[in-house]
Amino acid sequence: MESGKQNEYVAFEEKVRRTVYLDNLSPNVTESVVRTALDQYGTVKSVEFIPNYLEPRNMPQCALVEMEKEKQAKVVISTLSEFPFMMSGMPRPVRARAAVAEMFGDRPRKPGRQIRICWLDTADPDFEVASKLKQLVKKHATETTVMLKHQLEKEEKLAKQQGETLKANYKKYEMIDSLMADGAARRLARCYNLRVSDDSGLSTFH
Numbered sequence: 001m002e003s004g005k006q007n008e009y010v011a012f013e014e015k016v017r018r019t020v021y022l023d024n025l026s027p028n029v030t031e032s033v034v035r036t037a038l039d040q041y042g043t044v045k046s047v048e049f050i051p052n053y054l055e056p057r058n059m060p061q062c063a064l065v066e067m068e069k070e071k072q073a074k075v076v077i078s079t080l081s082e083f084p085f086m087m088s089g090m091p092r093p094v095r096a097r098a099a100v101a102e103m104f105g106d107r108p109r110k111p112g113r114q115i116r117i118c119w120l121d122t123a124d125p126d127f128e129v130a131s132k133l134k135q136l137v138k139k140h141a142t143e144t145t146v147m148l149k150h151q152l153e154k155e156e157k158l159a160k161q162q163g164e165t166l167k168a169n170y171k172k173y174e175m176i177d178s179l180m181a182d183g184a185a186r187r188l189a190r191c192y193n194l195r196v197s198d199d200s201g202l203s204t205f206h
Helices: 002-017 031-041 070-082 125-181 184-191
Strands: 019-025 044-050 061-067 095-098 196-199 202-205
Touching: 002 019, 002 070, 019 031, 019 070, 031 044, 031 061, 031 070, 061 070, 070 095, 125 184
Parallel strands: none
Antiparallel strands: 019 061, 019 095, 044 061, 196 202
């Protein structure tokens, strides 16, 4: 029986090595989006989103993506670390790193590991340590909430700016296309002694 548990944990460790941890994913990202984005690096075996119980609203998502081979997982990590990689939603570059065993909620118990649980009396020296750890966790949770809120505000502002820039550029292209279509550009060119060329669908002034 112990041998079976050992084999189970070895198989789990192999799974961890070929799994990528994706962070800072847009809330709009779905499993099919992740598969489509990463299929170019290899075969995606499974995608598991890690639920955010503390901040269930419009916050960045995390996911564990298991690739078919460990080498493929390394390629994904190195590529996403070197180049900004976008997956749907607001301008939010995805972060990637190697997964670790503690990220898996269904991980098997490590052979030989024992967990001891007990109640602590207030007079116990470890009680003060446990209380400090509890307060530290609360402090970190508060700091994380503030940082994520600030990050969302910046991303929303950037998304709005990019949207306005895109609309402005589109209007410019529409105006140029309209001028070329009704001949206004050529009439202006003749007035100012300019030559208009229209090669391969691209109009230019000389």
